[in-house]
Amino acid sequence: MADKLPAAIELLWAGPGDPEPRQGLSVSRIVRTAVELADAGGLEAVSMAKIADRLGFTAMSLYRHVPGKDEVLLLMLDRVAAVPPELDDPGDDWRLGLERWCRAQWTMLRAHSWIPHLPITGPPITPNQLAWTDRALRTLRGTGLTEADKAGVVLLVAGHLLTAARMSAELGTAASSESVAAHSALLGELVDARRFPALRTAIEAGAFDYPESTAEPDREFGYAFGLDRILDGVAALIEKRATAGADR
Numbered sequence: 001m002a003d004k005l006p007a008a009i010e011l012l013w014a015g016p017g018d019p020e021p022r023q024g025l026s027v028s029r030i031v032r033t034a035v036e037l038a039d040a041g042g043l044e045a046v047s048m049a050k051i052a053d054r055l056g057f058t059a060m061s062l063y064r065h066v067p068g069k070d071e072v073l074l075l076m077l078d079r080v081a082a083v084p085p086e087l088d089d090p091g092d093d094w095r096l097g098l099e100r101w102c103r104a105q106w107t108m109l110r111a112h113s114w115i116p117h118l119p120i121t122g123p124p125i126t127p128n129q130l131a132w133t134d135r136a137l138r139t140l141r142g143t144g145l146t147e148a149d150k151a152g153v154v155l156l157v158a159g160h161l162l163t164a165a166r167m168s169a170e171l172g173t174a175a176s177s178e179s180v181a182a183h184s185a186l187l188g189e190l191v192d193a194r195r196f197p198a199l200r201t202a203i204e205a206g207a208f209d210y211p212e213s214t215a216e217p218d219r220e221f222g223y224a225f226g227l228d229r230i231l232d233g234v235a236a237l238i239e240k241r242a243t244a245g246a247d248r
Helices: 007-013 027-041 048-055 069-080 094-111 127-139 147-175 177-190 197-204 224-246
Strands: none
Touching: 007 069, 027 048, 027 069, 048 069, 069 127, 094 127, 094 147, 094 224, 127 147, 147 224, 177 197
């Protein structure tokens, strides 16, 4: 282990420590409380003072267990990011495997909508982050892609999911059927065919409305369309690599 790992990373990779005390403070109790605050009120609800107040201690007492809020945020992410056991077996179809991986990621991101708002301070490095990366890479075994290709695919897919999850969380009720219908009606009033011909054509075709068959729970900003286009591109890359290999 490197000598100068960030403090939170050292905590995560050190393995299980002493059993959590029934009373008093511990890293586990601090992080669990921080997750509860974030799940209820977003990242803005998380501060050392608020965590301490919830636990019945002073903010200064927390610093005997964790260096600061940045480290708490990293510990929070690892706590909620356990990989589901069903992803241990990637299956034989790379596309189905990545789609299953994405569904599990999406479930986690929607359950903890604060995750996409976490500051990005570097590449994945916590145990659970690396486990997610490992499972995604496993789905691409046997595709003929280089290891660099595989890593690029995983980064692209993960980035798409984070962006979609953030959009979904920020849109909230704006993605409801009523809000979308109101927005579509407003566009219909504002957009004229001479000034915005392509946009007018899209509006009249219902491009900004939900299909009538869409169930209300599914009327939200999702990731499926973008993911399908990304995976189509991955399929093309796999074919390209195979063709190049056959020509050698």
